Amino acid sequence: MEFSREALIKSVSAQMPAKRWKHTLGVMETAVKLARKYGGDPERAEKAAILHDVAKYWPVERQREIITQNHLSPELLTYDKQLWHAEVGAFVAQTEYGIEDREVLDAIRYHTSGREGMTLIDKIVCLADYIEPGRDFPGVDRIRKLSKSSLEEGLIAGFDSTISLLLEKRKIVFPLTVMARNDLVRVLEENE
Numbered sequence: 001m002e003f004s005r006e007a008l009i010k011s012v013s014a015q016m017p018a019k020r021w022k023h024t025l026g027v028m029e030t031a032v033k034l035a036r037k038y039g040g041d042p043e044r045a046e047k048a049a050i051l052h053d054v055a056k057y058w059p060v061e062r063q064r065e066i067i068t069q070n071h072l073s074p075e076l077l078t079y080d081k082q083l084w085h086a087e088v089g090a091f092v093a094q095t096e097y098g099i100e101d102r103e104v105l106d107a108i109r110y111h112t113s114g115r116e117g118m119t120l121i122d123k124i125v126c127l128a129d130y131i132e133p134g135r136d137f138p139g140v141d142r143i144r145k146l147s148k149s150s151l152e153e154g155l156i157a158g159f160d161s162t163i164s165l166l167l168e169k170r171k172i173v174f175p176l177t178v179m180a181r182n183d184l185v186r187v188l189e190e191n192e
Contacts, residue, residue, distance in 0.1 A: 002098035008050050011097070016057045024053055026132030027125070034124045038151055041121070048107035048125045051097065055088040063088045079174050086112040114159060114180025123151045130158040137161070152184045159184075 003011065013021045028049040035045040055063060063084045067076060072087050090109035093099040107125040110118070114126055131144045131154065139161045147154030159181035166173050 002100070005047070005050070008047070008097060012050055012054050015054060020053060020056060023132060023134050024050065026134045027052060027128045030128035030132045031124050034128055034147070034151070038120065038124065040124050044101060044104050045107075045121055045124045045128075047099070048104045048111075048121060049128060051089060051093045051099070052108050052111045052125060052129060053085065053089065054092055055085040058085070058088065060084070066091060079172060083112050083174055086110065113174050113176040114155065115176055116179050116183040118180060118184070123155055127151055127154050127158065130154070152188050156181055156184050156188075
């Protein structure tokens with residue numbers, strides 16, 4: 001059985017530090033605004049935003065165990081652990097919180113990486129995670145500005161920022177992020 005909004009908030013907020021919950025509140029608020037602006041469903045966007053970081057502060061070994069035992073995405077285990085919580089979060093949203101809406105689950109699953117063929121809710125939650133009011137990193141103001149006129153332009157700038165940072169730090173870039181970015185560029189080119 002699916003949790004009520006209030007029960008979700010109570011349960012999820014208890015699983016993270018106050019600072020991360022403040023971030024989640026910002027993502028919720030931003031996702032609702034983006035949904036209203038771009039024709040998405042504000043309730044579904046908010047639900048995905050509430051749950052997007054539910055597993056973020058779980059021990060890495062617990063996340064690894066969930067991925068392994070449930071045959072989620074074993075290739076994730078060869079990439080940065082910061083990506084794991086999204087896949088685990090989608091699994092937990094379904095199994096522990098009763099979320100059955102595939103698009104809500106996918107928005108949780110792909111909020112860190114993006115994917116090719118992103119749905120409207122995928123774009124909203126991913127972009128909200130980048131630009132919520134508490135975010136402060138080089139380039140965030142540009143991403144916020146671009147997001148006022150285009151979800152796709154905002155996301156491309158966000159992915160470019162992430163990829164650039166990973167390249168500067170000589171880190172491995174998750175292929176799905178590159179594919180998501182390239183797909184959004186193609187979509188914009190086709191619509192010109």
